[in-house]
Amino acid sequence: MKTELEQNRDLSVQIAEAIRDAIMSGGLLVDERLPSEAELCEKFGVSRPTVREALKRLAAQNLIRTQRGASGGAFVNRISFEEAYGQQITTSTLLLSMNKVDFETACEARYAMERACVTLSAARRTPDQLATMRAEIHRQSQPGLSDESFCASDVAFHRALVDGAGNPVLSYQLAGAVEATQPLMNMITFTARSREEIVALHTRIADAIEAGDGEAADQALADLTAYTLTLAEQVRAARAARISAP
Known part of the structure; x- marks a missing residue:
């Protein structure tokens, strides 16, 4: 574990990073007990409040857990994919909102990843x-x-499709793609969309998945992608017409 600290950076942040890196590299194993606060103070040459702040940061990221008692202390936590979903969704939502990702980019990324799941599903x-x-x-x-x-149901449908792939890594990666981008896409297209058309496309996807026909399911999802992009174009055109109207 790296113990040299830069004095011009927050010391607690650096300690948290060093412990996190040790966990990710396998230097600290799941359920392994971390050195005591006193030992960490000695290793890093810092005060106990600084070490405690570092441990709080790691606990907030679910990287460690604390136990009380004679056999207590801080231990490396085992993070489940389900527990990490919330962080992935929050991060994806913030990235989309702060970086002003355009509709086509979000749509392309989301459906490209989802099509990786549909044949597996x-x-x-x-x-x-x-x-x-x-x-x-x-x-x-x-x-x-x-x-x-309707938007919440749309999200639930696609989450079930993704989870049907039986791959927790894909489910984790797509948690943000579906639950962050789908509401954004619905917010833009809801004035132009036909619920009947979306229901028909969802039904085609579900029918193909039930039949075990990955090719048909992929084609139905591709058609849903094309329909969504067409809706966005219609919304933009209608908005431009309103702006240019006398």
């Missing part, structure tokens, strides 16, 4: 995941469903 999906897709299609067909609820 056709081969691996569970009955529960298929049932979730069917339930969300039924929900989307209900008259009087609010735009907010």
Whole structure:
């Protein structure tokens, strides 16, 4: 573990980075106990409050957990993919909002990654995941469903599709892509979209996945991508017409 610190940078941040790097490199293993606060103070040549601040940073990232008692201390935590979903979604949402990613870029990235899942989902999906897709299609067909609820159902449908691939790494990576970009895309296109068209496309995807036809599922998702891009073009054209109108 690197113990040399730069005096012109926050010391607690550097200590947290050094411990995090040791965890990521395998120098500290899951469930291994970290050195005590006193030992960390000696290793890094800092005060106890500085070490405690570093440990708080690591705990906030779920990298360590603390236990009380004679056998207590700070231990390397085992992070599950499910626990990391929230951080991935938050980070993706912030990146999109702060960097003003254009619609086409977000759409291209999201659907390119999702198409990596759809053929796997056709081969691996569970009955529960298929049932979730069917339930969300039924929900989307209900008259009087609010735009907010339709968007939430849209997200749930695509999350079930992604999770159906049976690959936790893909599910983690796409947690942000689906739950950050889908609301953004819906917010832009909801005035122009046809719910009936979206329900029909979702039904084609679910039917293909149920039949184990990865090629048909991929084509249906490609058609949904094209439809979404067309909606964005229509919205832009309508907005430009309103601006140019006398």
